[in-house]
Amino acid sequence: RKESSAASDVYKRQMLHRVMGNPIHSIGHACESEALASNRCLAPSQSLSRHAMDEPILNIEERAAINAGRWFSTLSPSLRHDILRCAYVKRYRDGELIAARGDPPESWMACARGAVRVSSTSLTGKQITLTYVEPGVWFGDVAMFDGEQRTHDAYAHGDTTALCVARADFQRILAQHSELYEALTRLQARRIRQLFGLVEDLNTLPLRARLAKQLLHLARSYGLPSLADGNEIRIGLQLAQEELAQLLGASRQRVNQELKSLERDHIIRIEPGGLVIRNRQALLGIVSSDAG
Helix, strand or coil, rough: CCCCCCHHHHHHHHHHHCCCCCCCCCCCCCCCCCCHHHHHCCEECCCHHHHHHHCCCHHHHHHHHHHCCCHHHHHCHHHHHHHHCCEEEEECCCCCCCEECCCCCEEEEEEEEECCCEEEEEEEEEHHHEECCCCCCCCCHHHHCCCCCCCCCECCCCEEEEEEEEEHHHHHHHHHCCCHHHHHHHHHHHHHHHHHHHHHHHHHHHHHHHHHHHHHHHHHHHHEEECCCCEEECCCCCCHHHHHHHHHHHHHHHHHHHHHHHCCCCCEEEEEEEEECCCCHHHHHHHHHHHC
């Protein structure tokens, strides 16, 4: 079945900006490295109370998410140290604007907790979700080089912590660590490969398989063991069906139909608080059968 042309256009834009590193940055004042050296300390583990939201350093879980990031973990210890030494922390409430379209590129960012929802606004004024930046992922590096304005809005999806490096500090790190040039080149190459893969999925896979792949990705990034059944995985990221549909380039009605079908097959469970993966192997089977 063919997707609507409007949904496909949204999906293609979403894929492009998901993999190419949106120029999205924190709105805050640049801080000198030495003044921020205290950020190397860790705060005790704590919930996002008002005190925690005001805490200027990463807590243990946030620091662990940054260090475990697929790209960041490949950097040399000295480069990681200098990046963290220069970085400052910004915390946002659910739905709070992190950056607005048209803002100048002030900092390079990583998500340390929660998620960053990258969105665009249609001609009718409707917000369209393009992607979510998950914990451990760095973004906005392209704008650090070309200096162009941000092209999309970024909002906190749930209580969110961002780690920021001011552009001046980013340039100093580049001057001191030639390794960073090569590392960022590898990062861009990976994003381009992902772009081709996503375009291929859009043109070759049915919606059921694309939905299965998206649910597996969400389970890897935000999966929490179910207290009721250790074999089940609860997706911690709260997504409305409309937001999930926008990520897939499909209508909400069609995504709802596919979700209901997966639930009837006992592969997932739809709950008021979100989705639960009941049979991960079945999702993998859907993807592999349609890909073959």
